[in-house]
Amino acid sequence: MKKFLALLMAALMLLSVSAFAMAEEAGFDEYELGVEGEQDVGFMTMSMVYFQPVDMAPADLAAAKEDSDLHIEVDLTANENPYSFNVGEWVPYLSIDYTINDKDGNEVLTGSMMPMAASDGPHYGNNIALPEGEYSITLSIKSPAEQGYLLHVDSETGVEADEFWTEPLTATWTGWNFVKEW
Amino acid sequence: MLKYLWTVTQDLFVTVTLVTLMHAALNRVCGKTGRRVHAGAIIASVLASAALAAVKGTTNKIVSSHWNHYIYAVTLAFIIAFVVLCLIFGRREDDRKSAGKTLLAVAGAGVSAVVIFYHLPGVMLYPFNFNTMGNGYLSGYYMVRMAGYLIALVLLLAYSRLVYLCALHIKPVSTVTGLLTAATVIDAVYCFGRFFVPWVNRAKWLNWPVKYDAERFGFIGDWMMFTANQSMLFIWAIAAIAAAVLVICFMRNVHVTEPWENPAQRRKLRANHRHYRRMAGAAAAALLVFIGFMTAVKGYDTRVIELSAPETYTVDEENIYVPLEAVNDFHLHRFEYRTENGVDVRWIVVRKPNSAAFGVGLDACDVCGNAGYYERGGQVVCRRCDVVMNINTIGFKGGCNPIPLGYEVGDGNLIFKLSDIVAGEREFK
Numbered sequence: 367m368k369k370f371l372a373l374l375m376a377a378l379m380l381l382s383v384s385a386f387a388m389a390e391e392a393g394f395d396e397y398e399l400g401v402e403g404e405q406d407v408g409f410m411t412m413s414m415v416y417f418q419p420v421d422m423a424p425a426d427l428a429a430a431k432e433d434s435d436l437h438i439e440v441d442l443t444a445n446e447n448p449y450s451f452n453v454g455e456w457v458p459y460l461s462i463d464y465t466i467n468d469k470d471g472n473e474v475l476t477g478s479m480m481p482m483a484a485s486d487g488p489h490y491g492n493n494i495a496l497p498e499g500e501y502s503i504t505l506s507i508k509s510p511a512e513q514g515y516l517l518h519v520d521s522e523t524g525v526e527a528d529e530f531w532t533e534p535l536t537a538t539w540t541g542w543n544f545v546k547e548w
Numbered sequence: 549m550l551k552y553l554w555t556v557t558q559d560l561f562v563t564v565t566l567v568t569l570m571h572a573a574l575n576r577v578c579g580k581t582g583r584r585v586h587a588g589a590i591i592a593s594v595l596a597s598a599a600l601a602a603v604k605g606t607t608n609k610i611v612s613s614h615w616n617h618y619i620y621a622v623t624l625a626f627i628i629a630f631v632v633l634c635l636i637f638g639r640r641e642d643d644r645k646s647a648g649k650t651l652l653a654v655a656g657a658g659v660s661a662v663v664i665f666y667h668l669p670g671v672m673l674y675p676f677n678f679n680t681m682g683n684g685y686l687s688g689y690y691m692v693r694m695a696g697y698l699i700a701l702v703l704l705l706a707y708s709r710l711v712y713l714c715a716l717h718i719k720p721v722s723t724v725t726g727l728l729t730a731a732t733v734i735d736a737v738y739c740f741g742r743f744f745v746p747w748v749n750r751a752k753w754l755n756w757p758v759k760y761d762a763e764r765f766g767f768i769g770d771w772m773m774f775t776a777n778q779s780m781l782f783i784w785a786i787a788a789i790a791a792a793v794l795v796i797c798f799m800r801n802v803h804v805t806e807p808w809e810n811p812a813q814r815r816k817l818r819a820n821h822r823h824y825r826r827m828a829g830a831a832a833a834a835l836l837v838f839i840g841f842m843t844a845v846k847g848y849d850t851r852v853i854e855l856s857a858p859e860t861y862t863v864d865e866e867n868i869y870v871p872l873e874a875v876n877d878f879h880l881h882r883f884e885y886r887t888e889n890g891v892d893v894r895w896i897v898v899r900k901p902n903s904a905a906f907g908v909g910l911d912a913c914d915v916c917g918n919a920g921y922y923e924r925g926g927q928v929v930c931r932r933c934d935v936v937m938n939i940n941t942i943g944f945k946g947g948c949n950p951i952p953l954g955y956e957v958g959d960g961n962l963i964f965k966l967s968d969i970v971a972g973e974r975e976f977k
Contacts, residue, residue: 395611397749418612428915429933432551432679463917477917477932485608492915493933498776512974543769545745545776547613 397547399438399503400539407507407537409447410457414503414539415439418548419493420484428480434493435546438464440479440505441489448526449510449517456488459510463534469500479505502540549696554846556671556700557838562786563667566735567660568708569728569793572715573634574656577725579643582653589657590664597668605673613746614753619666620743626658627736631729638725659732700841703834710831711790714797717824723796731789738782741775748772783842790835798828853931855911855920858884858894868969869961875899875906880923882911885969893972895953896921897962898928900940906962907942909950912975921950951975 399414406412419434440462444451451457462479479490509515509530518524567590574582604610633652674697680689715724746754748769762769775782801821808814859881862869868885875881875897884894894911907928912918919932928937935948943952953972956963 395613395751395753397613397751430679430935432677433934477919478914480915495932498779500773500777543749543773543776545742545749545772547616547742547745 396439399542401541402539405537405539406445407442407505408531408535409445409449409451410442411445412440412442412505412537414505415441416544418546422480422482422493428482429493429495431493433495435496436544437491437493438479438503439484439489439491449530450525457510458488459513459515460490461508461512462490463506463508465504465506466494466496467502467504469502474501496544498545501542501544502538503542504536504538507535507537549692550845550849552674552693552696553700554841554849556674556697557704557841558783558846559667559671560700560704561838561842562735562783563663564704564708565711565786565790566663566728566731568711569715569724569731569789570656570660572712573638573721573725573728574653576641576716576721577638578649578653579645581645581650582656585650585653586657586660589661593661593664594668596661597665597672600665601669601672604669605676613751616666617743617746617754619662620739623659623662623666623739624736624743626655626662627732627739630655630659630732631736634725634729638729639722641721663735703837707831707834707838710827710834711793714824714828714831715793718793718796718800724793727789727792731786734782734785734789738775738779741771744768744772780842787835787839791832794828794832794835798825798832801825801828853922855894855922855931856880856882858882863966866966868964868966870897870964872957872960872962875962878926880921880928882920885966887970887973889973891973891976893969893976894918894920895964895969895972896928896942896950898939898942900942903940905943906955907939907950908955908962909942909952910972910975912951912972913948914951915948918976 396415396417399416404411404413416436416438418437419429419431420437421431422428442457442460443454444457446453458481460481464475464477464479465473466475468474475494475496477492477494479492481488481490483489509532511530515530517527517529519528571583571586571590574586576582578585600610600615604612630652633648633655637646637648637652675694678690678693680687680693683689718724744760745751747756748760748765750760760769801824804814804817804821806817808817859870859874861871861883863885868883870881870883876899878899878901881897882894883897884892886892896907896909896911898907899905900907910918911920913930916930916932919930921928921937922931923929924936928939928942929935930937930948933948937948937950942950945952951972954965954968
């Protein structure tokens with residue numbers, strides 16, 4: 367009887383896991399990064415999120431999940447712009463560097479965001495190693511010209527702009543309470 | 549290997565200590581019922597953890613932050629019930645059954661079950677996520693990590709057994725239940741802060757009618773961040789409780805205080821006391837090893853590697869000249885040039901194995917920026933992401949490879965154009 371009860375208890379635990387798992391919506395939970403939420407940066411609207419470190423391929427192009435504490439992403443879409451990027455869509459060929467400061471303003475980490483795609487679409491992101499704490503993050507966004515992306519500038523086929531921006535655009539998200547919940 | 553010595557210890561130390569003390573306390577206060585209910589809870593939670601780990605590892609059905617939120621709530625409920633029941637029924641050790649003691653056993657078993665269920669699935673998944681650099685399960689990379697993982701687990705199990713025997717021996721039982729209650733309260737303080745993570749971070753799925761407002765509820769946000777910034781403090785507090793159990797066990801076995809009738813009986817008592825002193829000593833040694841894992845080993849494993857000093861070269865108006873004999877030894881060499889804008893541009897040179905060619909690139913890559921590379925055991929490693937570079941592909945474009953830098957060989961020198969070096973400025977601004 368007691369063995370039966372023990373087995374029943376174990377079975378109930380297993381069932382509860384399965385039931386919860388079935389009830390859970392597929393996907394992952396993105397945490398909003400910083401208190402600013404969406405920001406208009408140049409001709410783009412940007413927001414930052416973070417969640418658990420992820421596997422990426424090719425593996426040698428990104429920091430390994432094992433050596434990382436979280437994955438950060440900047441989601442961005444184009445607004446009206448003179449470069450003919452489609453409004454409401456992702457902007458490719460950007461070079462985005464990040465600097466993370468602690469709450470006292472000390473720089474704790476710098477690096478680059480890589481272009482990539484997840485189940486929710488293309489974005490710039492990376493796995494990073496960072497202890498739990500309160501931080502701010504500043505992005506420096508260089509134009510597609512840095513990666514050799516050209517603009518038509520003749521009168522017949524050219525875009526509205528004569529060139530891309532030359533000084534990096536910057537945006538900062540503050541009051542980021544990073545807590546690992548995964 | 550080192551990483552898993554301290555991460556597994558850090559992940560499971562509190563769980564193992566709490567569950568061990570709980571098993572001893574319920575065994576003594578609730579007798580056979582307590583022991584059996586608690587053992588059943590441990591088995592069930594380990595099975596449930598395995599099930600959760602399997603679902604999490606093979607599907608995208610598990611959103612850990614949602615699960616954790618509810619686990620914290622259940623943990624808090626069980627801890628409150630346990631503390632109240634323990635204060636009422638947990639002071640005496642006898643075999644008499646009562647509804648109160650049964651409830652105490654159930655509450656204590658619940659605490660252990662949820663604590664295990666919270667921590668164990670992640671630890672179970674570690675071996676499936678070891679970074680073997682693409683070398684698979686039979687590689688040295690995998691074996692070394694698995695060794696660290698298993699050593700930590702075996703040590704934790706041995707420590708658990710020793711602490712359990714010590715806790716069984718300490719009299720009166722209220723000393724053990726008192727320390728256990730303190731440990732559960734410490735865990736509750738932690739869980740309470742973490743429970744509010746989705747609310748404070750404004751997770752969209754939570755849908756609470758009252759939104760987090762820092763001006764009104766800042767103290768909750770502060771509490772949450774306290775659990776984040778001082779997470780090790782909670783571990784040290786539990787370690788202090790474990791140490792107290794061991795010290796009490798040791799001190800109560802220094803002298804024979806029981807009555808004895810003849811020298812043989814006294815020798816037996818002394819031997820028994822010696823046995824418990826040794827057990828407490830061994831458990832304390834394990835505790836010290838864990839503290840070492842979570843301080844010294846962790847510190848060493850996560851240390852920031854200092855880059856080697858830049859080496860010398862000659863320069864004229866157009867070129868930089870690095871003598872071949874200075875870089876011919878198959879080791880990593882670093883050079884640095886300060887541009888007119890005051891930017892220090894670094895580059896590296898390493899002679900490729902079994903070849904006369906050199907791997908040359910900026911001391912920076914597209915992924916990790918200008919973190920730089922260092923040499924470890926004859927390998928070139930990225931200082932930020934710890935990726936080991938294939939020396940033969942250094943000089944090729946892409947990924948973690950150093951950003952290629954053009955060079956020529958002439959007159960016994962590697963010759964770099966100053967214009968190429970200056971063009972690398974942007975990577976080091």
